[in-house]
Amino acid sequence: MIAEIIAVGSEMLTPFRQDTNSLYLTAQLNNLGVEVGFKTIVGDSLKDIVRVTTAALSRADIILLSGGLGPTEDDLTREAAAETLGLQLRRDPAIVSAIETAIRGTWLENVRQQCETRRCNHGRCRLDERQRHGSRAVDQRKSDGKEKIVILLPGPPHELKALFEGSVLDKLRTKVPTQFLASRVLKITGIGESACDARVAPIYKRFTDVDTTILAGPGEIQLHVKTRGPTAEFAERRLDEIVEKLEAELGDCVFSDNGDSLEQIVSYFLQMRSATLSVAESCTGGLVAERLTSVSGSSRYFVGGVVVYSNELKTELADVPQDLLDVYGAVSEQVAQALAEGIRKRCGTTLAVGVTGVAGPTGGTAEKPVGLVFHALASESGTEVIKRNFPGDRARIRWFASQQALDMVRRKLM
Secondary structure (H helix, E strand, O other), X not given: OEEEEEEEOHHHXXXXXXXXXXXXXXXXXXXXXXXXXXXXXXOOOHHHHHHHHHHHHHHOOEEEEEOOOOXXXXXXXXXXHHHHHOEEEEEOHHHHHHHHHHHOOOOOHHHHHHHXXXXXXXXXXXXXXXXXXXXXXXXXXXXXXXXXXXXXXXXXXXXHHHHHHHHHHHHHXXXXXXXXEEEEEEEEOOOXXXXXXXXXXXXXXXXXXXXXXXXXXXXXXXXXXXXXXXXXXXXXXXXXXXXXXXXXXXXXXXXXXXXXXHHHHHHHHHHHOOOOEEEEXXXXXXXHHHHHHOOOOHHHOEEEEEEOXXXXXXXXXXXXXXXXXXXXXXXXXXXXXXXXXXXXXXXXOOEEEXXXXXXXOOOOOOOOOOOEEEEEEEEOOEEEEEXXXXXXXXXXXXXXXXXXXXXXXXXXXX
């Protein structure tokens, strides 16, 4: 079955509000084995809500509308749903009485519209149920000979979740065929999006029953694979087949197949190897240390480090020789190596990372452009230095640089 989620509210068509309800509803529907095929945001216009709801009925089996069920003049979801489904609104005296009791004398006339239920012209299609903490409506209709389920839910997230879990979920379970969705996310680094897809496309194209999506982010590629089956075990086994082949193709470029972040993977390796780590950062400004310490229990393997922006502090806190700075400059392979070796000796750690570069947007030259970053990883066996040129703005370059630094540690400990 395919579902469509329609978020009603002009405020979500501005830069100031987001539709977060659809994320919750998508997760709930996926747990039932229902795939969300469409999401729509529509403003508070009766004509537009009718238009998008009519379109949803033509392409989805389950339609969920959230928002627009309050007592104000711009709450039009009830009217739009009734018009789309060919129903008439009527005021339910029992609901009026219940709400009057609940609000204890603070009654306003426009609240009465929340007491309106829907009745079809022939009187057989009952639609709606009211509860104190929100409004919802469920209707079962037929379109092109197929049964359609229409659900109206309030916009405030706490009301929507309470009503969905308390009143809608069990009814959906009785209507949805038994099926299971399984999904997996492979996280990949050290390779670009195009190169990654060129290598894995021949694999995922053979799995026609598995949906594969490739997403690119700063320093990381994600492969999302999803399939369905008659049992959860069947679906998971099918994903195991494709994931095994994808990981075999990409090798150590894959750092996670269960959603873990790179800093979490580094945490596992450091603890597994009983290793410790320190850092000396310049252009990343402490971002590597921040990511490492975002993992609970990081004090077991992360000793600490320094942020050394000025040349004076590079010398004073990380023991970078002044002559290296004079000859090669702060952004250089030699200084990155000295940062890593100096902080490793000072902190007495198994490994140490040194990072120096030009994060921009100013400070670049023809020889050392914005985005140039040197990474060094020092260990007992020696020091490895990697030179990279990262694209993007300052924030993106700094994140790329932190990703590269963490990946060097991961690969060293594999």
